[in-house]
């Protein structure tokens with residue numbers, strides 16, 4: 175069984191055909207409509223499509239003028255892209271550890287890591303649960319110049335205490351990568367309440383040009399463009415944007431099935447040697463992926479056992495500062511971020527997608543438990 179299976183149907187094929195039949199393949203009218211749809215969904219003024227979370231984050235950091243000499247605070251337990259984008263603009267990622275139970279950034283440690291050079295923080299809504307954005311805002315209230323950028327790659331349909339990504343920050347960035355809850359293969363989006371930031375990102379996502387291809391030819395006549403600031407090539411073509419409207423319209427309908435699968439995993443693993451991140455009160459998780467944690471001595475053999483049983487499993491994630499690039503460059507040791515390290519040594523992620531059947535899920539749970547129990551017994 176696959177680790178992830180998308181649920182895209184013929185409506186997506188028809189939408190792509192519509193774009194192919196039109197003269198415009200790259201960013202154009204379809205993307206503009208999706209941007210309005212995103213702004214409406216998140217109840218913010220601005221939605222901006224990009225061709226990945228990563229390029230969208232680079233465009234956002236460039237738009238904020240963040241670069242060499244600046245620091246950006248990121249959690250140690252996340253996907254590498256969260257830190258890499260900071261490196262890519264020449265700034266320094268400053269890692270902080272996560273809460274031992276929720277695995278979300280430790281807001282107290284984040285506040286203590288703020289220095290004169292801090293220009294932004296990137297809290298990550300890991301696995302689908304939102305960070306307490308009200309607490310992040312309160313912790314940084316005395317430093318209004320520090321931008322808050324949410325890594326919402328895992329959290330399209332999640333919320334916390336009734337608010338959604340983008341509603342309590344400078345910007346929230348989503349990923350539409352192949353395995354994400356909303357996907358177009360490769361893609362992403364930024365939502366923001368700030369008109370000035372949206373305006374700046376519109377340029378930094380397209381080389382820094384003052385007008386996109388569609389706008390250069392609007393009203394039937396060519397308009398000259400200028401380049402005021404350096405940007406990247408991060409625009410999403412309409413041929414991919416066309417895959418999104420139906421998914422966004424129906425995303426909340428698919429959430430109950432994700433929740434049911436996650437609930438069942440939680441139930442069967444309760445009281446076993448398998449632990450899972452704590453559910454945070456007030457959070458509606460997007461249930462993007464289902465990570466578990468086992469005795470680190472068993473993790474890799476469990477991955478093999480799942481592979482032998484034809485079950486797709488991955489690792490999300492190992493502690494980012496201990497990966498070779500970051501430990502070489504900054505000298506980080508595992509014990510610098512002990513919670514992230516411990517989680518990363520014992521975690522693996524099980525299949526979770528809406529069309530996963532009960533039988534398939536039972537097979538996954540049985541395989542995990544029989545490996546964990548039999549190996550634990552043989553060690554006893």
Ligand SMILES: Cc1ncc(COP(=O)(O)O)c(C=O)c1O
Pocket residue numbers: 225226227228229252253255256298325327328348349350351361362
């Ligand atoms: C937490 C997190 N941030 C960022 C990214 C990067 O997203 P993309 O592949 O769209 O650049 C991912 C992708 O998996 C992710 O899981």
